[in-house]
Structure formats: C-alpha cells, structure tokens
C-alpha cells in the first residue's frame with residue numbers, strides 16, 4: 001500500500017506509539033482488502049462504547065491511548081454507552097457505572113464528541129459524497145443509502161484508528177464500482193408500518209449477505225422508515241447499502257421476489273412469546289428522530305403509563321434538547337425519554353425485565369441473546385397502546 005512521507009513517519013513510530021498503532025491498524029486493514037492508499041475522511045463514528053459490550057481489556061487499551069496524549073484528528077462521535085445520566089445510572093450496579101465512566105473519561109480525554117447515539121447524522125448531516133469511517137452498522141447503511149455519503153462498516157478499533165489518523169483505507173464502499181446494486185428485489189406488497197419496513201430489512205439481510213439490493217416496488221417511504229429498514233438489514237447481514245424507488249437501475253442483475261407472506265412470517269418469527277403484557281415497552285432503536293418524538297408525544301398525550309409497565313423512548317441528547325416541549329409531554333405520561341443508551345447496550349436483565357415489546361426489528365433480533373428477554377414485535381402504535389391505560 002502506498003504511504004505518503006508523513007504516513008510513513010507515523011507508521012515508523014516517529015509520532016509516538018499510539019499514532020503508530022492506529023496507523024498500523026489502518027495499513028493492515030487496507031492490505032487485507034487490497035487498498036492502494038489511504039484517503040482523508042470528514043468524520044469517524046466509533047462503536048464499542050458501552051462497557052457491557054466492551055469489557056476490561058479494551059478499556060485498558062483506551063486508557064493507554066488516552067494517557068499517551070492521543071487525540072482525534074477529525075470530528076469523531078460515539079455510539080451509545082450502557083447508562084443514561086438520570087435513571088439507569090441509579091438503578092444498575094454502581095461498579096458497572098464506574099467502569100462506564102472510566103471508558104467515557106478516556107474517550108473525552110482524546111477529544112471524541114460524547115454524542116452517545118447511533119444516529120450521529122442528526123447532529124451533523126454529512127455531505128453527499130463525503131468519505132466517512134463509521135462503525136455503527138445502522139448508521140453506515142443510512143449514510144450510504146439515504147444521505148449518499150460513502151463509508152465502509154468499520155469495527156470499533158478501525159473507526160478509532162481512522163479518527164486519530166483522519167484517514168481510512170481506500171476500498172469497499174469508498175470505490176464507485178463497489179456501490180452498484182447486485183440484486184433486484186421485487187417487492188410484491190405494500191409495507192403497512194414501521195415494523196414491516198424492519199421485517200423487510202431482516203429478511204433481506206439474511207438472503208443477501210453482503211450484496212447491495214435495488215428494491216423495486218417500495219412505496220414512498222419516510223427517512224425514519226428507511227432507517228428501520230437499513231438497521232434491520234445490517235443486523236442479519238453485511239449489507240451496507242440499498243437502493244429504492246427514487247434511484248435508477250441498470251438492468252441484467254439477479255432477481256428475487258418478496259411477498260406479503262414473507263414479511264408476515266418474519267414479523268412472527270421475531271416475536272418469541274405470545275404474552276402481551278411486557279415489562280418494558282421500548283421505542284428508539286435506532287435512536288428516535290425529532291419527527292418520531294413529535295409523533296410519540298401526539299399519540300400518548302393525556303394518557304398514563306400502566307403501573308406494571310415501563311416505557312422507554314430512547315434518543316440522543318441532541319434530539320432531546322431540540323424536542324424539549326414534546327419530551328415534557330411524553331414524560332408527563334410516566335414514559336421515560338432516555339438518552340445516551342438503549343435497551344440492547346444496557347443490562348435490562350439486571351432490572352428484572354423479562355419481556356420486551358418494541359417496534360424495532362433490530363431490537364427484536366438482538367434482545368433474546370443480548371438481553372436474555374422474550375420479545376414482542378408490533379407497530380409503534382400497538383407498542384404504545386400496550387404501555388398505556390385507556
């Protein structure tokens with residue numbers, strides 16, 4: 001792989017061991033995928049921030065980097081951690097809370113932005129065509145497919161290394177020839193809810209593995225529906241991008257058909273219990289947009305959460321701040337607007353939560369293993385109806 005003089009100096013350790021380690025991570029990755037050079041990025045987004053998924057050894061690595069005076073060279077945002085600042089931080093074991101605080105101390109020492117969200121594009125939307133090094137799979141699909149930015153699906157370490165160096169290896173989704181659709185998906189049904197967009201994503205992720213689909217027959221969809229589709233697709237497969245009705249298609253590619261029964265069966269399979277009385281109703285995977293917070297506020301206005309049920313609406317601090325008026329309305333009902341974290345990256349099992357109802361196909365896919373919980377996947381309206389009286 002070609003390195004500039006400056007990159008070579010970093011690679012050889014002339015700018016300190018921490019920069020050297022980061023450069024070596026990028027060069028190794030580039031060599032694995034036959035990249036010929038590094039390219040500059042406009043931002044990085046790092047996953048593996050929650051102590052629940054990170055653990056001790058990576059925390060020590062972060063500590064070493066932070067105390068070697070490592071700094072992010074480009075704007076670098078962070079995925080959700082395992083706690084929020086008001087509710088879960090008091091309810092969960094304090095030793096876990098302290099460990100999470102350590103992780104955050106190191107990231108902040110390195111000048112990472114404590115965004116703590118999987119929707120960094122709401123903080124600052126990347127330019128169309130901008131090269132990024134993002135590591136949250138749902139954000140990667142959204143960036144490539146909805147925003148038109150260019151990013152591979154980074155791992156936590158490679159996104160961190162890219163943030164520090166300000167560059168990423170030039171391969172995969174950074175090359176125009178790798179961004180072409182490979183499979184024509186003929187959708188023979190109209191999707192009726194957020195859940196069905198997610199179910200389509202779960203189905204496609206399994207079938208396509210890493211091949212980019214062109215989805216034909218998808219009705220005009222909101223950005224939030226496409227967010228559900230992409231997040232789900234990236235949880236069952238390695239697809240990093242999709243095309244839909246507004247895009248144009250080159251002919252001559254493999255075709256698959258999807259009917260209503262495939263969507264229905266996928267939704268059914270993501271529901272693991274018939275129990276309709278969840279301990280927790282969770283909305284906000286990926287983190288809610290401003291439009292979603294407004295919609296939720298209008299759906300639950302003047303209602304009260306059932307005593308035996310918790311209702312969490314997860315979003316970023318950024319959106320919480322922008323949606324203050326709606327957040328107040330939501331919290332007056334007894335539902336909680338929770339920032340910085342989500343169900344999947346915190347320890348719901350330690351709170352005694354055994355059944356989670358959600359409108360997110362991604363959460364329904366992960367919760368049985370990540371949260372040791374039964375799941376019920378239903379639409380946003382049905383989820384909220386189950387949490388509220390009246």
Ligand code: F3S
Nearest residue numbers: 118285286287342344
């Ligand atoms: Fe975000 Fe957590 Fe879902 S990080 S995409 S809300 S699993």
